[in-house]
Amino acid sequence: MLEIKDLKVNIEDKEILKGINLSVKAGEVHAIMGPNGSGKSTLASALAGRNYFNITHGKIIYEGKDLTELTPEDRAREGIFLGFQYPVEIPGVSMVNFLRTAINSMRKYRGQEPLPAGDFLKLMREKKKIVEIDSDLTNRSVNEGFSGGEKKKNEIFQMALLEPRLAILDETDSGLDIDALRIVSNGVNKLRSPENATIIITHYQRLLDYIVPDVVHVLYKGRIVKSGDKSLAKELEEHGYDWIKHEVDAHA
């Protein structure tokens, strides 16, 4: 489904990603871990098409298409969803209006008619249940005045509504209380299917108890320096990153 080959990304002449290789197949869940500032969010944004990122080398192939040739909105319409580490507030724009615009843009791309208002509201109600999100929240402006945890839940709610094929969740677990963590994980698990894939960026192995990954990668200084199964996450939890850093820095 997704094939990243030797991807190098600059931000303002500084190389942040220094040759990423990653292959994700349909039905898989990949976890990406790594110290702060190692480039995890940069990778996520590069996949979603953030424009001030400069891809200097390599390829991103998604469903056989060269992703770098698509605008961010077309990538979304092709089924790529990014759960933001820091969801943005849009004052005065209601969640309902925002999501309706989003869904109908995607439908238009697929050559479908806009969803009638009644059907849309019904869909919202259904999906709200999945993430147990307060009705009140969806009547408010996009993320405005939402608590940290509410913002994260709202990302998963949007994911449930938009039904992406490839979801990239950037630290969606940070700032969630224990109940919310369970709810969010359940939400992600419900959306898991043989056709879809998920990339989870996280600092905590706890999340991976709920959402069991097929592969765990460690990103450090712009490179994937280690990959393994879920036991790798346990190891990191116990020993931290130092041993990996030593390994890598010794080679460099």
Added chain:
Amino acid sequence: MTDQEKILNEVTGSDYKFGFQTNIDTETIPKGLNEEVVRIISAKKEEPEWLTESRLKAFRHWQTLHMPDWAHLKIPEIDYQDIIYYAAPKQEAKYESMDEVDPELLDTFNRLGIPLEEQKQLAGVAVDAVMDSVSVKTTFQDILADKGIIFCSFSDAVKNHSDLIKKYMGSVVPYTDNYFAALNSAVFSDGSFCYIPKGVRCPMELSTYFRINAANTGQFERTLIVAEEDSYVSYLEGCTAPIRDENQLHAAIVEIVAMENAEVKYSTVQNWYPGNKEGKGGIYNFVTKRGICKGDNSKISWTQVETGSAVTWKYPSCILKGDNSVGEFYSVAVTNNYQQADTGTKMIHIGKNTRSTIISKGISAGKSQNSYRGLVKVLKGAENARNYSQCDSLLLGDKCGAHTFPYLEVNNRSAVVEHEATTSKIGEDQIFYCNQRGIDTENAISLIVNGYAKEVLNKLPMEFAVEAQKLLAITLEGSVG
């Protein structure tokens, strides 16, 4: 007579009814402005002596004045002798069919959702006699007449309701008020008069009618609205469709009088031609709008959406004379490319317990300049006056400017005056967030800008709120990314 015949009759007879005569149809007078020209204008309009004199007085006063230069505007020198001050209303259509109209204009009409018949009128295409808006207009007038509401052109009012015009014209905006008010008082072309009798609630927005008529009011428009005790009216001026005009200079006056317990809601959507992307052409719009809450418990509320004109100079104001009277100003002003706007309000608190609210939302894009200028003045006797002002500016890009000039004069210790101001930039982050949900950048900007202006758009009459939303999006097209 069948309904159809009735309508036909109405329409074909309406030339006469509205007092246009064929002999003035083709006439214009030479360029320039002097006493003679003022007299000719008045004579052409068959005005009474007192009005001719009043025009002349205004003209003489105007000659002693200089164009104001305090606004944050760069205005090229205007040659007042190079303007034609009287052109008879043209009845003929400019085009035979819609095929001849600029496709870009039609595209905008369609995107605003303006009905076809109305599009024709606005574009100046010949229309069939049986036309929706005309028939609507006549039934409309019957209902109004039933309630004793007067709603007609200013010229008609001068002829048929001379006493009312004489009593109220210039009572809120005297010709001495400012340079453009003096000019307008000397040479005003036409406009509207609206009178709501005591105890009457006008049963409809006075809007559909006016939208159609707006095309012919000329460059020096004059509007007078009088709301008697316990009356209510909601009035809409202008339209969302882009209006082109060969006259570059527009200087209008709007006066509102609200008696005890009366309420007047005045909404404007202004979309005059702003000039091209390089800033060439475009209308200069210098407007004096003021209302007086004369009676106790009266209320005047201004709502405006300003997207057009090359230069806008406009400060709809309220004089809160009656005790407990309320003044409101809700404004969205958008500037793009090389447009300049200096707009805001004045709230003058005279009566006790008077309250005013100012919500101003400026949006600047391109290389434009957008200024809010507002005065809140509390006089000695205005016990317990309250004002709340909120002035927000939104910037798109980094070549435009937003400026806020709030002035405060408080002469009563019991007054409470609050002012809040914010400036924000439309964020790459916000746009990218929308993009990531499948929304393209144009639509993202439209969403974000409409969200930002929501408080004001909500004040507009429903049907225009929808058009105004689209209008904001169209005005800002291509301004980011």
